[in-house]
Amino acid sequence: MALLTEQELLGCGWFNAGWYQQQYADVAGSGLSPARHFVKYGSGWGRSPGPAFNAQWYLHTYPDVAQAGLAPLAHFLRHGRQEGRLPVPVKAKEWEQALWGKTQPEHACLAELKVLLQHSALPERSYAAWALARWHAWQQHWPAVAEVLALCFPLHPHNLPFGPAPWLLYVDALTKTGQLTNAAKQLQQLQLAFPDYEDAHLAYANLMAASRPCCKAQQLAAVNTIWQRHRLAPAQLANPNGELELDNLLCSSPKPAFTVPEASKPVISVIVPVFNAGQGLHTALASLVNQSLAVHCPGSIEILVVDDASTDNSVNIARRFASAYSWIRVLPQPHNQGAYAARNAGLANSRGSFITVHDSDDWSHPQKLERQLAAMQQNQHWMACNSYWVRCNNQLEFGNWRMESGWIYRNTSSLLFRRDVFEQLGYWDKVRADADTEYYYRIRAAFGASALGEVAKGIPLAFGRAVPGSLSQAGPTHLCTQFAGVRQDYQQAAARWHQGATKPAELYLPQHPAQRPFPAPDLILP
Structure with missing residues (x-):
């Protein structure tokens, strides 16, 4: 079993020598220091290094740890x-x-979290703060986010x-509440602690946007820093005299x-x-x-614009x-x-060897x-791949409705x-929302997890326009319903269909099925 070295143990912050010696009586008579005893014996015996890490609970909760051949604390770190x-x-x-x-009830959950925040020790207290902060951020109560x-x-x-x-959430809350000096200080410390965290550059762009007067050049430079670090073309203003906006961005096409x-x-059909x-x-x-493939490899891309009976000038554009x-x-x-019926119309008319959506x-x-x-060509076992993106408004202010690992x-x-x-x-399922997620997991069920790849992880290759009235941002199909509501119900029903299939052919969905292969909530049906 792979163990930590004594140096690693003493530097990790999870070992409490006094607690360990008091908890395990045989340590004092061993002639070894608590740290040396833990490294030589205690870790392999499944003992805990301190009150903040429960080795036996960790092994029981995560059974793959023993299979990995690592002691519990070593695996955790x-x-x-x-x-x-x-x-x-x-x-x-x-x-x-x-x-x-x-x-x-909401009030009961919030009350219990506040008690844990005020009267518990780490790590309980810090997670209570995180839980309350994420909830307040969703409610747009930014002073409360900063406070907890x-x-x-x-x-x-x-x-x-x-x-x-x-x-990152703390910096965002400080920025949104006008505490710009403290936001800048915290952001600097964040970047020192996590120098490869690209979201920090977006937080700096937000900070520049909140400054008065707005530092637009620094705002765009912060975004370009991410791309240039990864050998991607930087952006500039399409109209140099215009505002820094999503609709005024332009990149060269190497x-x-x-x-x-x-x-x-x-080669690629874009729907x-x-x-x-x-x-x-x-x-x-x-x-x-302006895609580099379109500019430098004529004929490699086709774009299928499927207009779903728009009433504005979309068709003319x-x-x-x-x-x-x-x-x-x-x-x-x-x-x-609906969007997925439109996607299916594009899919039926596509001619590319690869297919994607925009x-x-x-x-x-x-x-x-x-x-x-390029990634698909290099990984022939991949059946599909995703890239990464970030949500922003038209003024290039970044964020997301609920913080996870970042924006x-x-x-x-x-x-x-x-x-x-x-x-x-x-085809995609003909519903009002979440069919792209279902299709992703259908591919995974049919071909295995290794058939799905990710490209340029953590680097935003697209900006998703945050529209408050969209189906994902408001109403009965809001993204929060993935935890309780129509999105959760839909995905659970889809998962049962996926799990019941014994071969890919059983997961085939025609463009116009005579009946649904799995039930869907009425609110999500077209």
Whole structure:
């Protein structure tokens, strides 16, 4: 069994020599220091190093630890902490799950979390602060977010969750409440502690946007820092005299670092479902025609704009692009049927060897499709891959409705899959929301977890426009319903369908099925 060295133990912050010697009576008579005894004997015997880490509970809760051949504390420090595993039972996490899952009254959950925040020790206290802060942030109560998280700084090794996310949320709350000097101080310390955390650059951009007067050059430079660190083209203003906005971004399109084979049909089909996207559609299509593959490898991309009976000028914008670029096709729907029906219409008309989707008001970096295609070529066992993105408003102020590991996260809409996936699994489910998540897990069920890849993890290759009135941000299909509500019910029903299949053919979904393969809540049906 792999153990920690004595030096690692003393430097990790989880070993309490006095507690260990008092807890285990044989230590005093061993002639060894508590640390030496733990390293030589106690760790292998499954003993705990201190009150903040319960070795036996950790082994029982995570049975794969023993299989990994690591002592409990060694596993936690080297793997488990980064994976979000807990060192001890944490009541605050249970109350947080009850809060979001609505298994207990909201006021009762919040009251219990406040008690834990005020009267418990680490790591319980820090997780209670995190749970309360995330809830207050969703409610847009930023002073309360700053107040509870202030109790967790400076950071202690026993703080939960481990990592930079609570710090990022604290900086965000300080920025939003006008405490810019303290926000800048905390951000500097965050970057020193986690120098590879790209979200910190976005927090700096937000800080520059909140400054008066706004430091627009520094705001854009912060975003460019991320891309340039990873050999991606920086952005500039399309109109140098215009404002720093999502609709005014432009990047150069470097020549791809690999050769795209010539073919009689497009390599990638990009489906763009549209309903009343307005100016956002111009931004989305401009970013697609500026893709490095489109600029340097003519014929490698086709764009299928599926208009879902828009009542604004979206069709006119699409047709202007189609008249300028022969590889853009506009496919009008006879009547409004929803985004996934529109996607399916594009899928039925696609010709590419690879297929992906682009939301009608988002912006993509010009090397996004290039990076994804290169990864698929290098990993022939991958059936599909995703890139990462970040949500922002039109003024390039970044954030997300609920903090997880940060603001940059996997872009489900960026799923790029081989045509073989379409031929074996068919179409997206025709519902109002969450069918992209179902399709992702359908691919996983059919081909295995190793068939799904991720490209440029932690680097935003797209900006998702945050629209308050969208289905994911408001109403009965809000993203919070993934914890309790229609999204959770839908995904659980889909998972049962996936788990019941014995071969990919049993997960095929036609464009117009005679009946649903699994039930869906009425609120999510078209």
